[in-house]
Amino acid sequence: MSAKNLGSTHDWGEGLRSAKWFGADGKTGFMHRSWMRSEGLPDDTFRGRPVIGIANSWSELTSCNIHLRVLAEHVKRGIWQAGGVPFEFPTTSAGEPLVRPTAMLLRNLMAMDLEETLRANPLDGVVLLAGCDKTTPAYLMGAASVDIPSLLITGGPMLNGKYRGGDIGSGTSVWRFTEAYRAGQIDEAAVTEAEGCMARSQGHCMTMGTASTMACVSEFMGMQLPGTAALPANDSRRSTAAHLAGRRIVEMVEEDLRPSKILTREAFENGVRANAALGGSTNAVIHLLALARRVGVELTLDDFDTLVRDVPVIADLMPSGRFLMEDFEYAGGTAGFAETLGDLLHRDTLTVSGKTFGENYAGAEVYNPEVIRPLDNPVKAPGSGIAVVRGNLAPRGAVVKQSAASEELLTHTGRALVWDTLDAYLADADDPELEVTADDILVVRNVGPRGYPGMPEVGNLPLPRKLLEAGVTDMVRISDARMSGTSYGTVVLHVAPEAAAGGPLALVRTGDTITLDVPSRSLHLHVDDAELAARKTGWVAPQVPGSERGWTRLYIEHVTQADEGLDLDFLQGSSGAAVGPQAF
């Protein structure tokens, strides 16, 4: 398609979406072209060159993404070099450590922001710059619902935390330091010192938390260039990767290589199985379930259990292991890891490099088998990944991260101690008079998608102080919340339906007996159906703070449950890139 322009003939680029803008006739074309000249672009800039957006989630409020502002410059160099035209644009961002009540409340807003910006503008392709937990899935979801050629670059992990001669890791060491402080084992000065030692460079968490999990998993699903997800943020090879990504996206436009061609069922199976082998975050369950529904791929909660029964944990990384992302990268990184898994992953899936998964990693080596373990010497045996438990307490399922739990608590019967809110639990947790033993089961509810709202990462409830002081390090905890990818403990998460939606979790009472039996995948409340039905008659949905108006109201009215990925019901699916002509 070549649009003839007012009084002249130019080739605006066969099939380029942007040509509908810049190749348009009459005043429409004049308007679109002329205003771009104010950015100093010569008149022939848009003739046949792919126009590439650079979606940037940098923000000084998202500390883990702040360096993306500079990384975008490297992407631009590659785009110009390959004959494209780059346009960088900001979107909503969401930094896990700061955003309240939880960054999860903004993931869908960010995805919607990106989707609408992509569709509304003359873009033939997009490079997605993300990093912190929610920013990566948000961008993949938004791009999937427009389906123009899209290439993700995550910002890379921080350098290892260094504290008094040893390594400390984001999140994981926070829980250790704060529990040690609450148990009176260390003083305030030590905690303050650790705060400075943990986050000592640009980049996202360098444990196998949610950010590193989503970075690696999105690479293994084909949306990032091979061998890039684990490159430290400050490593110049990441700048080179950004430059190469700029070049590659221009080729992807010419090849019409769109997310729908890459995010297939097999790609999701690779993501789910790679997550298990990484000892990755339970939050990947929520994000991949949501992403699958954007591209129309069948993916269920049970897949995260049944698909990983033969997959061992081979990445020896915190919280399930000992090392951090720098160690992982220098041990061989995502390439060495992928090659080690061999046929446990689909090797014929297409990726943004234009090559298949297998071609991307063929011959990659592992330089430190302590960190990236061989299959015959795993960190955790096959089947120690995510377990999906069901029963009368969680009819639509709940998840347990076995690789981060205490073996002896995976089968446990105990007395339930129940709190309706997180604040109520936290107020009691430090009470020396709290009547609790290590065999009890802590239940906190109304911390789910609607209840909190936003399903915060609070499922790894801090243990009661008196038990901590007695040396207790783990006990069974149940909630309709999420947990940090960097957390550990025998924690039952994502109980669905959530309490605030009237799920059975809303009906549990202190003193009831609960049995968690992970080997047989069951979570049972020893209360009969008649009694539960009687309790339900008295149940009233909790009043959720801020639900009267605004985004929070829209969110609560449309958010789906944990076994569907917490997307908004009207955002699921894709509407493609078509957009009406601009009416001047």
Ligand SMILES: CC[C@@](C)(O)[C@@H](O)C(=O)O
């Ligand atoms: C505080 C933020 C973390 C570390 O919990 C989150 O990034 C995660 O990995 O889930």
